[in-house]
Amino acid sequence: MIGMIKKDLYMIRNNYKALGVALVIYLFYSITFNMDMSFFLPFMGLMICISTINYDEYNNWHTYAASLPQGRINIIKSKYITTLIVVALLTIVSLISSTIIGNIRGSFDFIDTLSTMFGMLLAIIVIMSVLYPVLFKYGYEKGRLAMMLIGVSIMGLFVLFTKVVKINVSANFINFLDTYFIPLALLVTILFLTISYILAKKFYSKREF
């Protein structure tokens, strides 16, 4: 599995220009317009990791990888681990940059920034958890269509619940969410990630190349 992780990291290494541009955009908007761009770098990291799946297909890597003594489960495991490493590292870069920018501005709340970054990290892991099983089942080209359908469906459900269906949420429930938001969000993310990994393993082990 280490070999597979290395392979993905070597491929990501070649995206240093894209990451450099992302960092410049992030710094520019954060400094100039005082915008909260905390999602930008980790999200770019996720996109670059997804692009390695596309590149694997383009290079016929999946067929070769299936002939190696690693097993398909390790191929999936390494993709998840690599993505988590990249997204976590870029979240740390975002956090450090935000801390520096905030301190220069003199209006900086570290706990608030840390909570925002943590929330963003969990949100990106949830997005990854939804996308990866689809990509490993259908491949990148067919998976893109499925990804769009999922995106539109989620937005549709969001509109449905917020605009069309008026749900009366009790104050107690809001208080409960407020108090336990971080452990709840963490629990939901772990649940998404676990289900996603199980599904991706199942899909990929049946896939033919």
Add this chain to the structure above:
Amino acid sequence: MKNVIEIKNLKKNYPDFTLDIDKLNIPSGEVIGLIGENGAGKTTLIKLILNIINKESGDIKIFNKDLKDNEFSIKEDIGVVLDNTFFPETLSSKDIESIMKDIYKNWDSKLFHKYLKDFKIKDNQILKTMSKGMRKKVEIATALSHQPKLLILDEATSGLDPIVRSEILDIFLDFIKDEEHTIILSTHITSDLEHIADHIIFIKDGKIFLQKDKDEIIDNYGILKCNIDDFNKIDKKDIVSYKKNRYDYEILIDDKTKCKKKYKDYVIDKISLEELMLLIIKGVK
């Protein structure tokens, strides 16, 4: 003779094609040439042997071990080169070495570097900047650098110029010097097989049509050439298949010695593997 691969009742269905092999034993210590037209089932068979695709039914034993139960340990001893290039083209040969040493237990970095040096490939050269022949050489060096016992090559020499092909065939001949080593070489370039193969497996329409030692094929099979009048005099039992040309007939026979005695006035030529393939695929039975 030991078998490196033993296959029984293997079946793989596609909507418009079925690979159906009742029994296939591949002897160890030899170069096995896998021939057949496009879509005959050669790559499907290789992918089933490597468990890249799922079989409908059947048993595959490699190194006398069941593939299903011992997949990882079996694959440690197999080197693979596929028809299409498969390494991400942004990697360098140095990256590939770094990756592979964590994939194969028996990875031999010295051997990999020796091959690269022999092939005149730089360590830090990116695959994207290499020619097709150079990339194929990196793939072959990778396949050989974990001390495999079985080398599976699917169209590994296709699209390469004769000089590179000759260099690569020499490496295969060097590899096969060890009597525990076996090569399965699927190719359309039958002249390569005439040069190095010991044994030929001919796949036609998803079935094993012919499996014989190459020398047995070259010694026994032949092409009998005659005009239409002479053609009618030939015993149909002696004809494997035939092809009608503009001015003559070409008849595939499988017992040259017998036919030379029986048809003394006829011309019987030696057959090449390419002619054998053409007469079996395009010829009339």
